[in-house]
Amino acid sequence: xxxxxxxxxxxxxxxxxxxxxxxxxxxxxxxxxxxxxxxxxxxxxxxxxxxxxxxxxxxxxxxxxxxxxxxxxxxxxxxxxxxxxxxxxxxxxxxxxxxxxxxxxxxxxxxxxxxxxxxxxxxxxxxxxxxxxxxxxxxxxxxxxxxxxxxxxxxxxxxxxxxxxxxxxxxxxxxxxxxxxxxxxxxxxxxxxxxxxxxxxxxxxxxxxxxxxxxxxxxxxxxxxxxxxxxxxxxxxxxxxxxxxxxxxxxxxxxxxxxxxxxxxxxxx
Amino acid sequence: xxxxxxxxxxxxxxxxxxxxxxxxxxxxxxxxxxxxxxxxxxxxxxxxxxxxxxxxxxxxxxxxxxxxxxxxxxxxxxxxxxxxxxxxxxxxxxxxxxxxxxxxxxxxxxxxxxxxxxxxxxxxxxxxxxxxxxxxxxxxxxxxxxxxxxxxxxxxxxxxxxxxxxxxxxxxxxxxxxxxxxxxxxxxxxxxxxxxxxxxxxxxxxxxxxxxxxxxxxxxxxxxxxxxxxxxxxxxxxxxxxxxxxxxxxxxxxxxxxxxxxxxxxxxxxxxxxxxx
Numbered sequence: 001x002x003x004x005x006x007x008x009x010x011x012x013x014x015x016x017x018x019x020x021x022x023x024x025x026x027x028x029x030x031x032x033x034x035x036x037x038x039x040x041x042x043x044x045x046x047x048x049x050x051x052x053x054x055x056x057x058x059x060x061x062x063x064x065x066x067x068x069x070x071x072x073x074x075x076x077x078x079x080x081x082x083x084x085x086x087x088x089x090x091x092x093x094x095x096x097x098x099x100x101x102x103x104x105x106x107x108x109x110x111x112x113x114x115x116x117x118x119x120x121x122x123x124x125x126x127x128x129x130x131x132x133x134x135x136x137x138x139x140x141x142x143x144x145x146x147x148x149x150x151x152x153x154x155x156x157x158x159x160x161x162x163x164x165x166x167x168x169x170x171x172x173x174x175x176x177x178x179x180x181x182x183x184x185x186x187x188x189x190x191x192x193x194x195x196x197x198x199x200x201x202x203x204x205x206x207x208x209x210x211x212x213x214x215x216x217x218x219x220x221x222x223x224x225x226x227x228x229x230x231x232x233x234x235x236x237x238x239x240x241x242x243x244x245x246x247x248x249x250x251x252x253x254x255x256x257x258x259x260x261x262x263x264x265x266x267x268x269x
Numbered sequence: 270x271x272x273x274x275x276x277x278x279x280x281x282x283x284x285x286x287x288x289x290x291x292x293x294x295x296x297x298x299x300x301x302x303x304x305x306x307x308x309x310x311x312x313x314x315x316x317x318x319x320x321x322x323x324x325x326x327x328x329x330x331x332x333x334x335x336x337x338x339x340x341x342x343x344x345x346x347x348x349x350x351x352x353x354x355x356x357x358x359x360x361x362x363x364x365x366x367x368x369x370x371x372x373x374x375x376x377x378x379x380x381x382x383x384x385x386x387x388x389x390x391x392x393x394x395x396x397x398x399x400x401x402x403x404x405x406x407x408x409x410x411x412x413x414x415x416x417x418x419x420x421x422x423x424x425x426x427x428x429x430x431x432x433x434x435x436x437x438x439x440x441x442x443x444x445x446x447x448x449x450x451x452x453x454x455x456x457x458x459x460x461x462x463x464x465x466x467x468x469x470x471x472x473x474x475x476x477x478x479x480x481x482x483x484x485x486x487x488x489x490x491x492x493x494x495x496x497x498x499x500x501x502x503x504x505x506x507x508x509x510x511x512x513x514x515x516x517x518x519x520x521x522x523x524x525x526x527x528x529x530x531x532x533x534x535x536x537x538x539x540x541x542x543x544x545x546x
Binding site: 004057061085087099109110 | 404428429431432434437438439441442443444445446448467479489492493494495497498
């Protein structure tokens with residue numbers, strides 16, 4: 001069997017302590033400390049290159065910390081299979097010859113173990129996951145035939161098939177039209193009832209404020225981590241976004257210059 | 270009617286044609302299945318480089334064995350696995366770009382191979398067999414080696430199908446599912462290496478990449494499921510092998526080139542057909 005770690009239920013689902021990640025001579029993340037409660041929904045906000053993707057990769061255990069540590073239910077992420085990482089859509093080869101159901105089934109690879117082919121139970125799991133995200137009618141479609149919102153739902157279904165308890169979603173709303181964005185956000189609301197903990201990287205301050213329990217404001221350092229109304233004030237935002245933030249005259253409204261870049265790569269400036 | 274039957278049956282009255290056709294079909298199937306991953310992972314250049322890199326290994330075997338063909342398979346297999354894992358390691362920890370590093374090594378090794386073989390002037394014709402294949406000279410013993418090692422490659426792909434597919438589609442998913450990513454990558458490189466060794470006599474090192482890439486790419490254009498792509502690629506590759514050998518027989522053209530040209534023809538038809546629909 002592939003490795004599976006035990007969960008200590010008295011420990012937080014995610015505990016990040018003094019996490020620093022450097023690569024190619026750049027500091028991507030420095031001295032990040034926070035922890036999440038079970039079932040919480042957290043928006044991760046920050047400018048392009050702030051280290052959002054790096055944070056997710058370090059939390060998922062696919063990028064080693066330079067110093068500090070990440071713990072999932074009390075142990076290192078490297079042996080946990082309960083972390084679902086949902087990539088940016090621009091990072092995916094949409095012409096890969098697989099159907100929607102095939103991709104969702106990939107989420108079960110770990111539970112299946114080596115040399116096993118999917119059983120009926122696994123296909124039922126896939127079917128159920130597709131029903132939860134409301135695209136079971138698209139199961140046999142090739143993945144390039146999906147709309148942006150459907151592509152995102154497919155990846156959420158894959159994380160459900162993986163039985164992920166912590167979902168890390170890298171800019172799932174970028175490039176989607178408003179109804180699709182609302183659809184995904186409503187879906188996240190329903191996942192809360194299934195006690196799935198969700199971290200979502202986003203650029204949209206308003207959605208972050210209205211749909212998430214807490215906001216983690218990031219710019220290599222942890223600028224703030226608290227309830228939306230406590231995080232989203234000018235001083236914090238200026239700290240995170242610097243000159244890229246423009247107060248709209250007189251009002252307490254802010255706009256961010258660099259939203260909605262497809263295919264953000266984390267690199268320190 | 271008899272003339273048509275004769276057209277197909279007459280070449281089969283030669284044992285070298287029978288062995289050649291069996292070899293071409295077996296090699297076609299193995300190359301097509303492994304080639305599906307080569308195409309999807311964008312490893313065409315790696316496959317081409319790997320095939321060229323084994324030439325010095327074959328040359329050494331050739332010099333040591335005094336020209337015996339059957340032992341060359343083992344030299345090819347050994348060099349191929351070493352080269353595949355070596356290139357894999359270099360591309361991970363290199364200061365220069367991966368494709369540049371591969372290019373330097375592959376050209377250097379290829380030159381070394383040619384240099385070694387050229388020391389035996391009278392055997393210059395054998396060099397062309399290594400480069401372009403000579404499927405009509407496959408011995409029964411070589412046929413068994415192709416069958417056994419080709420079978421091992423196919424069984425391994427079958428056994429790790431879901432792991433290879435997950436890893437190829439989304440390496441980060443594979444890592445978060447805690448699949449042994451490094452091990453699987455090296456296993457896939459080893460399978461490609463074994464495929465190169467198995468195919469050596471059929472198409473030779475210079476045309477190898479065509480067998481790895483062309484039938485798989487043709488199938489890629491025509492289907493949306495990986496399993497179907499592998500099966501369809503195997504059909505195209507086998508057909509190319511058989512048709513190519515008949516062309517070689519009747520038109521007296523080099524067998525490896527005839528097989529590759531047929532595969533290329535299939536690709537062009539599929540490409541044009543895809544364009545018009």
